[in-house]
Amino acid sequence: MAAYELKHFDREDIEAVLAQAERSFNIRFVSNELTHLSTFGELCDYITTKIPLDHSGNCTSQQAFYKLRQALANTLPTATSVIAPSTLLTDLLPPKGRRQTVQQIERSLGFQINLLSPPVWLLAILFFSALASLVSLPFSGQVGLAGFILSALGFRLAYRFASNTLQLQTVAQVAEQMTREHYLHSRRNPSTFNRAEVTKVLTDLFATELELDKALLTRETRFV
Known part of the structure; x- marks a missing residue:
């Protein structure tokens, strides 16, 4: 083959x-x-x-889990006893105040973990708006260009201010993502x-x- x-x-x-x-x-x-x-x-x-x-x-993903658990414990002291690899993020991070809590966790870790994204419906609207703007470019250049720029700005603002949807489900998945995207920072000895x-x-x-x-x-x- x-x-x-x-x-x-x-x-x-x-x-x-x-x-x-x-x-x-x-x-x-x-x-x-x-x-x-x-x-x-x-x-x-x-x-x-x-x-x-x-x-x-030594195993980096295991060390990433312990680092993450410590960061979660620092941010959510009452949740310390229930944090395991299979723990659901929705149990630790309720929608209210989720963005602020994730930012605190990232400060404790020392790097971003990109847990949140805007809601799918908002991304869909912005995507089709950008697509429609591109399609209209040959017919009305200024309108199409303005629409595309506004859509691009909308994406940027959505990720900055409307990100509240969890992209992962469990603590173990976050540790795996940390190992993948921040390998050395996830190790006990970087x-x-x-x-x-x-x-x-x-x-x-x-x-x-x-x-x-x-x-x-x-x-x-x-x-x-």
Whole structure:
């Protein structure tokens, strides 16, 4: 069976995932640094060798859970005894005051966890408004452009002021997201990393950001 290829994804989409990997592992890629890599396995190996930290074999997702539980306990003292991996976020974060509570949790962690989004109905309205504006551009350029700009502004304001819908369900899912998006910050000792976890973290990143089945991301998966 031929290896799966990522060539049908836009280059910008792949670059966005790589930028997320840079932030998560605190590394930087210079221009054309990765052009010699052709498979997902080669990318995982290269990034593993690029992280300039000592190896430590402990589990990052477990450490992320303990960090998150401590941040939740700092913010919600009465909930300390009920925080487990399977705990539902809706039980910890009722709608009233949810945005402020999440911001307090993020301050305790020291980084953003992006738990909230605007309601789906509002995003749908803004999406179709932007689409209608683009369709009208050839017929009424000024009106279409103004509508598109207003829609873009609406998206920005919605994410800033109307985000109150939880994107994840359980504490364990938040810990997994932390491990994926803030790998080093999620570790008890951020000056170490577990070499054996790099491939899993990158697999989770690519699968999540590209909405891709993890089973397709093997070491033989090709970029071109």
